[in-house]
Amino acid sequence: xxxxxxxxxxxxxxxxxxxxxxxxxxxxxxxxxxxxxxxxxxxxxxxxxxxxxxxxxxxxxxxxxxxxxxxxxxxxxxxxxxxxxxxxxxxxxxxxxxxxxxxxxxxxxxxxxxxxxxxxxxxxxxxxxxxxxxxxxxxxxxxxxxxxxxxxxxxxxxxxxxxxxxxxxxxxxxxxxxxxxxxxxxxxxxxxxxxxxxxxxxxxxxxxxxxxxxxxxxxxxxxxxxxxxxxxxxxxxxxxxxxxxxxxxxxxxxxxxxxxxxxxxxxxxxxxxxxxxxxxxxxxxxxxxxxxxxxxxxxxxxxxxxxxxxxxxxxxxxxxxxxxxxxxxxxxxxxxxxxxxxxxxxxxxxxxxxxxxxxxxxxxxxxxxxxxxxx
Ligand code: ADP
Ligand code: MG
Numbered sequence: 001x002x003x004x005x006x007x008x009x010x011x012x013x014x015x016x017x018x019x020x021x022x023x024x025x026x027x028x029x030x031x032x033x034x035x036x037x038x039x040x041x042x043x044x045x046x047x048x049x050x051x052x053x054x055x056x057x058x059x060x061x062x063x064x065x066x067x068x069x070x071x072x073x074x075x076x077x078x079x080x081x082x083x084x085x086x087x088x089x090x091x092x093x094x095x096x097x098x099x100x101x102x103x104x105x106x107x108x109x110x111x112x113x114x115x116x117x118x119x120x121x122x123x124x125x126x127x128x129x130x131x132x133x134x135x136x137x138x139x140x141x142x143x144x145x146x147x148x149x150x151x152x153x154x155x156x157x158x159x160x161x162x163x164x165x166x167x168x169x170x171x172x173x174x175x176x177x178x179x180x181x182x183x184x185x186x187x188x189x190x191x192x193x194x195x196x197x198x199x200x201x202x203x204x205x206x207x208x209x210x211x212x213x214x215x216x217x218x219x220x221x222x223x224x225x226x227x228x229x230x231x232x233x234x235x236x237x238x239x240x241x242x243x244x245x246x247x248x249x250x251x252x253x254x255x256x257x258x259x260x261x262x263x264x265x266x267x268x269x270x271x272x273x274x275x276x277x278x279x280x281x282x283x284x285x286x287x288x289x290x291x292x293x294x295x296x297x298x299x300x301x302x303x304x305x306x307x308x309x310x311x312x313x314x315x316x317x318x319x320x321x322x323x324x325x326x327x328x329x330x331x332x333x334x335x336x337x338x339x340x341x342x343x344x345x346x347x348x349x350x351x352x353x354x355x356x357x358x359x360x361x362x363x364x365x366x367x368x369x370x371x372x373x374x375x
Contacts, residue, residue, distance in 0.1 A: 248369075298357065324340050
């Protein structure tokens with residue numbers, strides 16, 4: 001359980017007719033002996049954009065498939081609004097889907113692809129025609145009805161897949177790695193477009209991704225999965241800035257970790273007291289999380305108030321275009337890294353490799369987490 005209070009800036013908690021809340025309770029799914037999901041509970045608000053984020057094999061697809069109805073959990077409950085749907089077949093759940101494994105029909109026209117879910121629902125021809133034209137406008141491909149899928153670019157195909165997912169105006173939209181086949185620029189453009197569409201249409205959305213930046217960019221809230229459990233369920237800001245475990249901290253970006261001791265009177269590293277903003281570990285040891293961009297570097301010995309100071313030798317500078325990654329060897333032998341943005345003079349003004357330096361971590365950025373990385 002997260003020790004951090006789950007607060008979100010999200011506005012609404014009731015269904016407005018365009019969306020439904022989702023309540024997942026104690027879902028377990030085991031394949032053979034391996035639990036893919038281990039007693040997972042998660043509440044998703046009406047109209048919320050929730051991302052399931054985690055490394056490969058952490059159970060993201062299994063959880064999304066349970067929401068879609070293609071996987072039946074061993075036990076547990078899933079509610080859409082007030083309705084228990086764990087035994088409801090997929091086509092009766094009223095969801096839109098955009099899955100990698102649920103590809104477009106390549107030999108059919110754009111119209112036939114998008115019309116498909118409406119045909120299954122038995123809608124009339126004029127109704128289907130109007131709905132397809134409207135949704136093509138939503139994905140900015142108006143007039144593309146008669147094109148064949150094979151005549152479209154990768155980005156256009158993703159927009160058609162999205163159009164098909166939302167054409168029936170579902171109250172819940174489920175997406176599993178929908179952008180992973182696209183190159184970086186197109187992927188980033190589509191992230192913004194899908195998020196904007198979500199804001200216009202307001203449906204409850206669950207996205208699966210293993211891409212941290214994608215999750216941070218698109219979501220109201222992120223559930224980080226690790227070995228079939230939710231490690232942390234929080235806003236993007238808190239997932240990044242207040243990770244509740246070393247696993248989440250390491251998965252969500254570059255960090256160095258320093259082993260600290262927790263005593264009755266406070267925290268120490270290498271025998272020296274530390275000023276700490278947040279401690280989510282329990283017990284006598286923990287890891288101080290150091291994000292490279294939170295450190296400041298000084299070529300002299302400084303003592304800033306409300307900060308922690310580390311003294312060491314500048315060991316290595318990697319030039320990476322927009323920034324430099326700098327490695328610092330601390331007195332006790334530990335290596336930490338920091339990032340500094342390259343202004344026009346930035347690179348040139350760094351201290352020499354081999355020189356004595358001070359790095360400063362503000363107290364407000366000093367977080368201790370449990371050492372669960374190897375768990
Ligand atoms: P993710 O989408 O996060 O990569 P999955 O939900 O696909 O993870 O898988 C979670 C775990 O369940 C993995 O260990 C995976 O190997 C296992 N798994 C998934 N589907 C099956 C299956 N059909 N049969 C056996 N094991 C499976
Ligand atoms: Mg998957």
